[in-house]
Amino acid sequence: MRPSATTALVLAILVAVLSWASAYPVVRIALSGLAPVPLAAVRYAVASVLALGWLFWRKRVPAARDLPRFAACGFFGISLYNVLFNTGEQTVSAGAASLLISAAPLMAALLATLLLGERLTVWGWTGSLVSFGGVSLIAGGQSGGLSFGSGASIILGAALSAAIFTTLQKPLIVRYGALDATAVILLMGDLFLLPALPAGLREMQAASPTILAAVLVLGIFPAAIGYAAWGYVIGRMGAARAVGLLYLLPPTTLLLAFLLTAEVPSARTLLGGAVVMTGVVLMNTLGRARPAAAPVSATAAGR
Known part of the structure; x- marks a missing residue:
């Protein structure tokens, strides 16, 4: 690589990590003035202006054949x-949420096993059980634990949505390039959030300057x-890499949450996050079986 x-x-990695890590504490700030769904709608209305300009x-303009995949990426990766x-x-x-979301790579690997026929080794299944134990530790320290509808279970639903999005977006990035594909995905995601935009705009009118700044930063x-x-x-x-x-x-989120909101994670949260x-490391290093060399099928050869 030149x-x-x-x-x-390297710059793209730093921007992505710092941007996404900042979302956890800044969302906590914005939620003090806006409801969850209107916040998402306003935030991505801001992002969509930038995407549309790009x-x-x-x-x-995306090809018609790719619109269903773009729509699915927008729904899972943005809206849901x-x-x-x-x-x-x-x-x-914020810190606990970031640690729960870190289970998304594990979920992506499990999805590949279930849907794409990939195989896991004993280490892969061991990693799955270890991660689930860590999730249980973190969730046990949150209100409602892992019961259905609790905050922790909802965050895990977001992690699953992120895993689906990661799986779906790769062909689009290959075909359109990273920036163009992302711009279309943002617009698609915003379409699903449009019904909540009027409520978001009403709540923004009564919001403090701090809330307005938080929403702008998030967008x-x-x-x-x-x-x-x-x-x-x-x-x-x-x-995969x-x-x-x-x-x-x-770790970046934990630091930013402390700096922005003075949030100090509990020992239980830190221990659960480490677990x-x-x-996840076990799953993504030792957990995948090496695929056997397969003969080229007639369908593949004809492409």
């Missing part, structure tokens, strides 16, 4: 993820710039 390309990749400048995430963060601390950095930077990273490194970088999010990440 030095200039390496520098660009696509207009690029004169890029943020509605669940915002709802969960009403009762789950520009984690929503638009963060997703674009991550799309660039996925496009350059591939999803890039997913390991998500291990940087929890979760140990399981």
